[in-house]
Amino acid sequence: MTPKEDDDRRAPAARRDFFKVLGSLGAGGVTAAFGLKVLGSRNLEAAPAPPPLAEPTGNVILRMQQDLERAISPGAAPSWLMVVDTRKCIGCDSCTVACRAENPAGPGGAFRRVIKKELPISARPWVIYKPANCLQCDDAPCMRAVPKDMMWKRSDGIVELDPGRLRGPYAQAAAQACPIHALHVDDGVTFTQDTPQPQAYESRTFVENGVAQSRKPELGAIAGAGRKCTFCSHLLDVGVLPACVSTCLGGAMYFGDANDKNSLVSEVTQGRRVFKGHQNQGLKPRVIYFEESMPGTPHIDCSACHS
Ligand code: SF4
Numbered sequence: 001m002t003p004k005e006d007d008d009r010r011a012p013a014a015r016r017d018f019f020k021v022l023g024s025l026g027a028g029g030v031t032a033a034f035g036l037k038v039l040g041s042r043n044l045e046a047a048p049a050p051p052p053l054a055e056p057t058g059n060v061i062l063r064m065q066q067d068l069e070r071a072i073s074p075g076a077a078p079s080w081l082m083v084v085d086t087r088k089c090i091g092c093d094s095c096t097v098a099c100r101a102e103n104p105a106g107p108g109g110a111f112r113r114v115i116k117k118e119l120p121i122s123a124r125p126w127v128i129y130k131p132a133n134c135l136q137c138d139d140a141p142c143m144r145a146v147p148k149d150m151m152w153k154r155s156d157g158i159v160e161l162d163p164g165r166l167r168g169p170y171a172q173a174a175a176q177a178c179p180i181h182a183l184h185v186d187d188g189v190t191f192t193q194d195t196p197q198p199q200a201y202e203s204r205t206f207v208e209n210g211v212a213q214s215r216k217p218e219l220g221a222i223a224g225a226g227r228k229c230t231f232c233s234h235l236l237d238v239g240v241l242p243a244c245v246s247t248c249l250g251g252a253m254y255f256g257d258a259n260d261k262n263s264l265v266s267e268v269t270q271g272r273r274v275f276k277g278h279q280n281q282g283l284k285p286r287v288i289y290f291e292e293s294m295p296g297t298p299h300i301d302c303s304a305c306h307s
Pocket residue numbers: 133134135136137140141142143159177178179180181182183228283
């Protein structure tokens with residue numbers, strides 16, 4: 001199954017229907033049909049004028065690194081927030097590759113994917129890219145689906161799990177409870193296990209959820225365990241930014257302490273219209289998305305496809 005087919009399979013019926021309708025309409029038809037949901041460029045004047053918004057300047061990675069060091073200093077109490085500037089995501093998937101390198105997952109699962117959707121709203125190709133990983137929900141359905149000692153929320157907001165206990169039917173229950181399919185049950189398979197030369201990097205030891213793990217088949221530790229993004233908690237705890245953030249080629253990812261008014265995430269979200277997915281389910285996500293469009297481009301309202 002291709003990534004595109006996988007995205008389509010996972011898409012809720014309403015979203016699939018939305019894109020099906022878009023596909024059957026021309027640019028004018030789309031604008032007429034969806035009104036303010038999809039604004040043609042000539043309608044931009046009619047849209048509410050956005051307030052002047054802060055854009056990051058200087059070395060953004062260095063700034064976030066300094067924010068991180070302040071956030072984990074003695075006496076600090078960070079509240080992690082991941083912010084995606086969807087205007088800047090170029091769909092390169094570098095973050096997905098970095099995530100896989102940092103958090104070994106097999107071919108059957110991934111902590112992160114970049115959803116790509118083509119929209120027929122312009123004579124030129126028009127694509128939306130939306131990176132997606134665990135939202136670290138403050139009211140997480142996955143946690144509610146299993147006993148309390150299998151999944152927990154850290155004081156900084158990260159949802160972690162016990163890979164030794166969240167296994168089998170419990171891991172399946174947590175996976176099924178997640179509305180964005182951000183948690184999967186590892187099947188223990190590696191990409192190269194049935195090739196003439198299985199690669200050692202696939203069975204290296206790594207730390208996740210605070211414990212050392214390995215994909216070595218003989219250990220059997222990973223197979224059957226629930227797995228998901230942890231905001232790279234093993235890196236954060238030693239003062240290193242999440243792999244997807246430090247790798248982002250488009251400069252589309254921000255990460256930091258929402259409790260720190262001087263942090264970059266606080267600055268770039270100040271007064272900005274952001275999309276917090278699945279709010280109607282009360283998830284309270286810690287991954288949020290810019291909703292503004294670049295000047296002179298059609299505006300796509302996230303709520304056209306999402307709740
Ligand atoms: S996004 Fe899914 S896996 Fe992550 S905390 Fe929320 S419900 Fe759980």
